[in-house]
Amino acid sequence: MTRPKIGIVDDEASMRDALVALLSANQFDPVPMANISEFHATERSTALDLVLIDLQLRDESGLSLAMDIRRTKDLPIVMLTGRGDETDKIVGLEIGADDYMLKPFNPRELVARIRAVLRRYGKSPEALSVPPDDTRLRFGRLTVDQKQRILIDETETEILLTNAEYRLLDYFLSRPNEIIPRVELLSELGSDLTKYVDRTVDVLILRLRRKIEENPSKPVHLQTRRGQGYVFIMDPARSVD
Template identity: 75%
Template sequence: MSRPTIGIVDDEASMRDALVALLHQNQLDAVPMASIAEFNDIQKTTAFDLILIDLRLGDESGLDLALSIRKSHDLPIVMLTGHGDETDKIVGLELGADDYVLKPFNPRELVARIRAVLRRYGAGSQVTGPNSFQNGCLTFGRFTVDQKQRILFDQFSQEIALTNAEYRLLDYFLGRPNDIITRVDLLAELGSDLTKYVDRTVDVLILRLRRKIEENPSKPVHLQTRRGQGYIFVTNHVRDAD
């Protein structure tokens, strides 16, 4: 099986070199690029499996590149963001970035995140349906969650692509079915990276997850809001009144 090819778009030469070395050490091919123009040129002759984009590209914006990619390619995007970029993180989520990693990042975590996104897109590894597992699966409604592979399947055993943040949110709710969870508890329990985000980020993640697991996201059956209290994940088909 050929090694996945990762495009790196970062205007800082030392960061590009470090990322190339890290990816090569982990059996991933890397193509470094310093600008959007360089990406536009190289992508004409190079088939990428994933693009790693820095939000800050000198006088350019990584968000502009992400938006351009989303308009023309079904290509996984992982964004590198700084601690002070809360608004850009939200916009990146809304544009459809598959994951985002805060700088400075743990090298092993970055590689794990990249591999998780590649797996969700079917690149670099074989993805099997839930029937191949005897344990580690949870069901709700018409969905099955394979907790070993961290994959969501529909009733036809088709994978529903989730970003890392979306999966973590779903997994957290499934571990506390029918419990009301406050926004503060949700932020605190999801991990240190999400505690730095503003409330709007939680709203975006909730909305994106609802679009993937609810037949009508505006009238959710599973991931419901309790006004003034927080959220509750209902595992059966009966929708409680808000």
């Protein structure tokens, strides 16, 4: 079975070596690169399935590379950063990065995140070898296929979500019509979001609303309860106090 090719763009040789060892041990084919130029040279001859990008590259911007990738191709992106910089995290989410982790990270968690993103894009061997079942949840005109981890509309057209957006939606669907405090959303999204809670959650909520609501400024499904948290309404005809 073909191993997914994972690009690693990081200017620290020790970090690249560590990631190569970790990914190799977990059935991935790592492709290490020290800078943006090496990435562009590599992608011309190698079909990558996902790329890990360090935000703080020496004299270069990992965010700029991520933006360039998102403009030109549908390549999954997981961003790595050693800084607790709120702006970089928010920008990374807004440009469409599928996930991000803070250094130092838990190796098992990083592997799990990579596998989740690959499943989202249908790029993992597991996703390709397991046929879809009928595990679907419908709300309004949209349906979530929880086996394939995709969101589709009434014409069976996929609405692309980043991994963070899907995780948030899936969590809401597991607790429909229930007011969920912001701190619980933070816990579900992961320990790497322990800082700058309000702004990060707000960004993800806003982005998700743009994809699931007819009118994001007047949401009928993903609603805010001021001072309490958020609630996901499966049936808009039903009110939640």
